[in-house]
Amino acid sequence: MNTLTITRPDDWHIHLRDGAALAHTVPAAAQHFNRLICMPNLVPPVRTVEEAAAYRERILAHAPQGIAFDPRMVLYFTDQTPASEIAKAKATDFMQAIKLYPAGATTNSQNGVSDIRKVYSVIEQLEEHQFPLLLHGEVTHSHVDIFDREKRFLDEVLAPMLRQFPKLKLVLEHITTSEAAHFVLEQGRNVAATITPQHLLFNRNHMLVGGVRPHFYCLPILKRQKHQTVLMEVATSGNPKFFLGTDSAPHAQDKKENACGCAGCYTAPIALQLYAEAFEQAGRLDKLEGFASHFGADFYGLPRNTDTITLIKQDYQVPASYPYLDNQALVPLRAGETLPWSVQ
Numbered sequence: 035m036n037t038l039t040i041t042r043p044d045d046w047h048i049h050l051r052d053g054a055a056l057a058h059t060v061p062a063a064a065q066h067f068n069r070l071i072c073m074p075n076l077v078p079p080v081r082t083v084e085e086a087a088a089y090r091e092r093i094l095a096h097a098p099q100g101i102a103f104d105p106r107m108v109l110y111f112t113d114q115t116p117a118s119e120i121a122k123a124k125a126t127d128f129m130q131a132i133k134l135y136p137a138g139a140t141t142n143s144q145n146g147v148s149d150i151r152k153v154y155s156v157i158e159q160l161e162e163h164q165f166p167l168l169l170h171g172e173v174t175h176s177h178v179d180i181f182d183r184e185k186r187f188l189d190e191v192l193a194p195m196l197r198q199f200p201k202l203k204l205v206l207e208h209i210t211t212s213e214a215a216h217f218v219l220e221q222g223r224n225v226a227a228t229i230t231p232q233h234l235l236f237n238r239n240h241m242l243v244g245g246v247r248p249h250f251y252c253l254p255i256l257k258r259q260k261h262q263t264v265l266m267e268v269a270t271s272g273n274p275k276f277f278l279g280t281d282s283a284p285h286a287q288d289k290k291e292n293a294c295g296c297a298g299c300y301t302a303p304i305a306l307q308l309y310a311e312a313f314e315q316a317g318r319l320d321k322l323e324g325f326a327s328h329f330g331a332d333f334y335g336l337p338r339n340t341d342t343i344t345l346i347k348q349d350y351q352v353p354a355s356y357p358y359l360d361n362q363a364l365v366p367l368r369a370g371e372t373l374p375w376s377v378q
């Protein structure tokens with residue numbers, strides 16, 4: 035197969051950042067994706083519907099003319115989120131979800147939730163309004179090994195929460211383990227997961243063997259190959275519980291190539307090509323369209339896109355870096371490498 039035309043995809047998990055970064059991140063994402071779930075971990079975070087509306091305007095100011103582009107906004111869950119904010123968000127036509135970061139779990143999560151049991155009154159509203167909860171699913175206790183943090187979250191936080199709120203609509207974001215994949219498979223249709231291109235194509239050896247490669251460092255961290263294999267299986271299975279969320283997370287080059295490097299892989303301009311590479315490796319290119327373009331929209335109750343995008347089996351040279359902010363560069367995953375798929 036040399037070309038593959040699919041319904042235009044959506045990215046259900048992306049970081050666009052704010053301010054001057056938007057001039058770079060918004061056009062890069064909009065060239066391939068229509069709807070974006072715009073993560074709210076700004077500094078300061080997007081805590082209210084008003085702040086989300088203002089952030090959406092700042093994003094739209096950089097949207098390319100003449101193509102469909104619909105940023106979907108997300109509240110940042112804090113210990114102080116008022117339960118009344120949920121009905122308010124639900125009543126808008128641009129708020130899509132609320133994102134829960136356990137405090138300290140990842141980039142800009144310091145204002146996240148300190149103990150999920152303290153916010154059960156808000157979660158009750160989420161279940162009642164069927165307003166989706168997006169989870170960065172890792173525990174944060176310093177004594178828990180970084181490679182076990184996702185599994186521990188399932189056992190200690192998510193399973194008890196779902197027992198209490200069995201109809202809660204939720205997305206376990208950027209899953210990285212076989213345990214998370216199986217957990218999602220065992221739940222009802224109200225529970226889904228996003229999977230990034232890096233967790234499909236890579237495992238921790240790619241990050242750590244032969245030298246430490248900071249551009250592969252993201253959270254949750256890349257795991258063993260046996261987990262990668264299971265993620266590939268579920269992503270390419272055609273099961274609608276698993277859909278595309280790139281978790282493209284830009285950090286300037288000097289913040290990544292640093293004695294204490296930031297977590298996050300920048301993939302927005304190459305993510306679709308990477309997913310095509312992964313699905314081809316699995317012999318399941320026929321399942322790419324469902325994963326990339328149908329299942330997320332279906333889960334969120336949005337119409338599927340009506341236009342299409344065409345991938346070509348043609349080498350694509352990833353730039354060494356993209357321009358970013360003042361004099362900084364943005365180094366993508368696979369910088370300088372040649373990918374087997376291009377977007378027409």
Ligand SMILES: NC(=O)N[C@@H](CC(=O)O)C(=O)O
Pocket residue numbers: 049075140141142170251252253254281283284297298299
């Ligand atoms: N994935 C990451 O490693 N980083 C994300 C935050 C997140 O999605 O956890 C970021 O905002 O940089």
Ligand SMILES: [Zn+2]
Pocket residue numbers: 140170207208253254
């Ligand atoms: Zn996260």
Ligand SMILES: [Zn+2]
Pocket residue numbers: 047048049073281282283
């Ligand atoms: Zn993210």
